[in-house]
Amino acid sequence: MPSYDTNALALAGGVGGAKLALGLAKILTPEQLTVVVNTGDDEVFYGLHVSPDLDTVMYTLAGIANPESGWGITGETFNMLERLSAYGEDTWFGLGDKDLATHIRRTDLLRNGETLSEVTAKLATALGVNHGIVPMTDDSLKTVVDTEIGSLAFQDYFVKHRSEPKANAIRFETDGGASPSPGFDNALNDADIIVYCPSNPYLSVAPILEVAGVRERIKLFSGRRVAVSPIVGGEAIKGPAAKLMAEFGVEPSCVDVAKQYVGLCDLFVIDDVDAGRANDIEALGMDVLVCNTIMNSDEDKTELAGKVLDFALR
Amino acid sequence: MPSYDTNALALAGGVGGAKLALGLAKILTPEQLTVVVNTGDDEVFYGLHVSPDLDTVMYTLAGIANPESGWGITGETFNMLERLSAYGEDTWFGLGDKDLATHIRRTDLLRNGETLSEVTAKLATALGVNHGIVPMTDDSLKTVVDTEIGSLAFQDYFVKHRSEPKANAIRFETDGGASPSPGFDNALNDADIIVYCPSNPYLSVAPILEVAGVRERIKLFSGRRVAVSPIVGGEAIKGPAAKLMAEFGVEPSCVDVAKQYVGLCDLFVIDDVDAGRANDIEALGMDVLVCNTIMNSDEDKTELAGKVLDFALR
Numbered sequence: 001m002p003s004y005d006t007n008a009l010a011l012a013g014g015v016g017g018a019k020l021a022l023g024l025a026k027i028l029t030p031e032q033l034t035v036v037v038n039t040g041d042d043e044v045f046y047g048l049h050v051s052p053d054l055d056t057v058m059y060t061l062a063g064i065a066n067p068e069s070g071w072g073i074t075g076e077t078f079n080m081l082e083r084l085s086a087y088g089e090d091t092w093f094g095l096g097d098k099d100l101a102t103h104i105r106r107t108d109l110l111r112n113g114e115t116l117s118e119v120t121a122k123l124a125t126a127l128g129v130n131h132g133i134v135p136m137t138d139d140s141l142k143t144v145v146d147t148e149i150g151s152l153a154f155q156d157y158f159v160k161h162r163s164e165p166k167a168n169a170i171r172f173e174t175d176g177g178a179s180p181s182p183g184f185d186n187a188l189n190d191a192d193i194i195v196y197c198p199s200n201p202y203l204s205v206a207p208i209l210e211v212a213g214v215r216e217r218i219k220l221f222s223g224r225r226v227a228v229s230p231i232v233g234g235e236a237i238k239g240p241a242a243k244l245m246a247e248f249g250v251e252p253s254c255v256d257v258a259k260q261y262v263g264l265c266d267l268f269v270i271d272d273v274d275a276g277r278a279n280d281i282e283a284l285g286m287d288v289l290v291c292n293t294i295m296n297s298d299e300d301k302t303e304l305a306g307k308v309l310d311f312a313l314r
Numbered sequence: 315m316p317s318y319d320t321n322a323l324a325l326a327g328g329v330g331g332a333k334l335a336l337g338l339a340k341i342l343t344p345e346q347l348t349v350v351v352n353t354g355d356d357e358v359f360y361g362l363h364v365s366p367d368l369d370t371v372m373y374t375l376a377g378i379a380n381p382e383s384g385w386g387i388t389g390e391t392f393n394m395l396e397r398l399s400a401y402g403e404d405t406w407f408g409l410g411d412k413d414l415a416t417h418i419r420r421t422d423l424l425r426n427g428e429t430l431s432e433v434t435a436k437l438a439t440a441l442g443v444n445h446g447i448v449p450m451t452d453d454s455l456k457t458v459v460d461t462e463i464g465s466l467a468f469q470d471y472f473v474k475h476r477s478e479p480k481a482n483a484i485r486f487e488t489d490g491g492a493s494p495s496p497g498f499d500n501a502l503n504d505a506d507i508i509v510y511c512p513s514n515p516y517l518s519v520a521p522i523l524e525v526a527g528v529r530e531r532i533k534l535f536s537g538r539r540v541a542v543s544p545i546v547g548g549e550a551i552k553g554p555a556a557k558l559m560a561e562f563g564v565e566p567s568c569v570d571v572a573k574q575y576v577g578l579c580d581l582f583v584i585d586d587v588d589a590g591r592a593n594d595i596e597a598l599g600m601d602v603l604v605c606n607t608i609m610n611s612d613e614d615k616t617e618l619a620g621k622v623l624d625f626a627l628r
Contacts, residue, residue: 073397080411080412
């Protein structure tokens with residue numbers, strides 16, 4: 001494993017982002033990597049503050065993520081939820097018993113006046129994660145999907161309605177604006193490269209870009225900016241990205257992901273199966289790396305992370 | 315089973331109180347019984363509002379109480395607590411995964427502005443409990459034990475310190491006074507008899523009597539008032555009652571329990587093993603019933619409840 005002389009800022013959503021973040025964490029030191037995570041999906045369930053993407057990244061880096069479900073913790077039980085359902089709660093959002101500790105602790109600390117950044121650092125440290133995982137903002141910035149059945153908060157759209165309603169638009173609601181978290185702000189100042197992990201451009205990366213000043217700062221960023229396409233062969237590895245693209249009238253492809261990042265990205269990584277689209281992306285002004293981007297094993301993750309860094313630093 | 319033509323108000327703390335309350339619930343209709351429960355032990359753990367005595371009574375009447383531990387739900391798991399401990403929380407208060415649903419739901423509803431009475435009714439109804447279980451008050455009235463190591467909130471004294479520190483005094487702290495809950499108020503007006511369940515007189519019944527106006531209203535109560543001693547043969551069936559009595563310089567016995575209720579009680583039920591103390595209690599101005607008061611089986615509970623009612627109504 002080569003060692004890298006660079007500081008990286010990785011932007012991540014849920015499962016796909018967490019996979020590449022883990023790969024990066026395996027080859028960069030804690031000082032070299034900050035993973036900034038989407039919190040547009042955060043929601044209060046049953047009075048508990050749930051941060052789905054932060055938890056997916058945190059659990060993945062801690063080595064306790066459930067690889068089957070894509071969310072939650074391995075060996076999970078659902079005894080609380082079963083009884084909560086008996087109390088008449090509509091328990092469409094699956095909170096496992098182990099996972100609950102995260103939300104209970106987070107909610108308690110937030111109510112005591114700590115910021116989401118501070119809480120996240122405490123939780124991650126307790127789980128043995130040394131690399132920085134930071135929320136995009138400590139303020140509220142909520143992703144709302146306008147659909148044929150009305151406006152839905154993200155989890156409502158994604159989990160309760162299984163991304164089924166046709167989406168017309170995605171909006172982001174703030175309560176008077178959302179500033180970058182201190183960790184995000186520092187990383188934007190100090191990083192040598194920015195890595196867009198293979199996360200949904202509309203639902204995971206767009207909220208991060210919506211944080212005040214972020215889009216402009218990434219536009220003006222002096223270092224290399226490299227993105228990994230979450231769309232492979234016209235399909236999302238996971239989640240509703242491809243379906244949304246179709247509903248927004250764009251062909252679901254890595255090319256259209258790249259279009260979302262024009263002006264914000266210099267280098268674009270696509271999967272071998274999409275090699276034929278490299279020219280289209282180069283036409284957008286980005287250099288393209290074609291390689292395997294499917295991350296099943298931990299070796300896949302480390303290998304892709306290495307290729308991404310090599311590409312950015314060559 | 316005879317049917318009774320009476321409305322009973324039962325005052326209960328935790329395990330002992332819950333046992334007799336279950337016996338009463340088996341022979342009185344929901345219209346005939348209100349169980350008023352001590353909330354002086356209520357505490358916020360990890361941001362969740364826990365009402366230990368309400369839950370013990372509720373779980374007991376619902377038939378889901380854990381008979382071994384005396385608290386919580388049968389077949390409980392502790393996956394949340396284990397992880398909460400990994401997050402660095404001091405998890406001396408055992409919250410099981412199933413039990414958690416109660417506290418999460420209660421906390422959520424309380425934060426939404428419902429009263430503890432309203433929340434308790436919802437929870438109990440959802441568990442299939444038709445008899446009224448009501449908190450003594452919807453206000454805060456906290457039991458504090460002054461000990462050799464300082465003042466301790468009740469759970470801190472009882473659970474964390476296992477009732478070990480020598481107690482000097484028991485105090486009740488309110489935030490500007492605590493009024494009877496609507497259900498308690500109604501039962502004080504409408505009941506024909508008051509039953510003191512075999513609960514700790516200092517820690518379970520005294521807080522109920524501390525609620526504004528309650529001691530006076532029970533003094534002036536026109537119907538029969540009957541108490542069952544929680545002290546049998548000089549020992550508490552469960553909990554620190556006997557230890558506290560010794561620390562307060564009184565001999566732990568059913569006689570000294572009766573002394574706590576002078577002016578508040580007409581009839582006193584003691585166990586067969588204490589038959590020799592009947593005269594001492596009669597000397598306090600109470601009629602005495604001597605019978606088995608140890609409730610192991612459900613039959614024991616129903617039988618004692620029947621004897622208590624017969625005694626009160628004869």
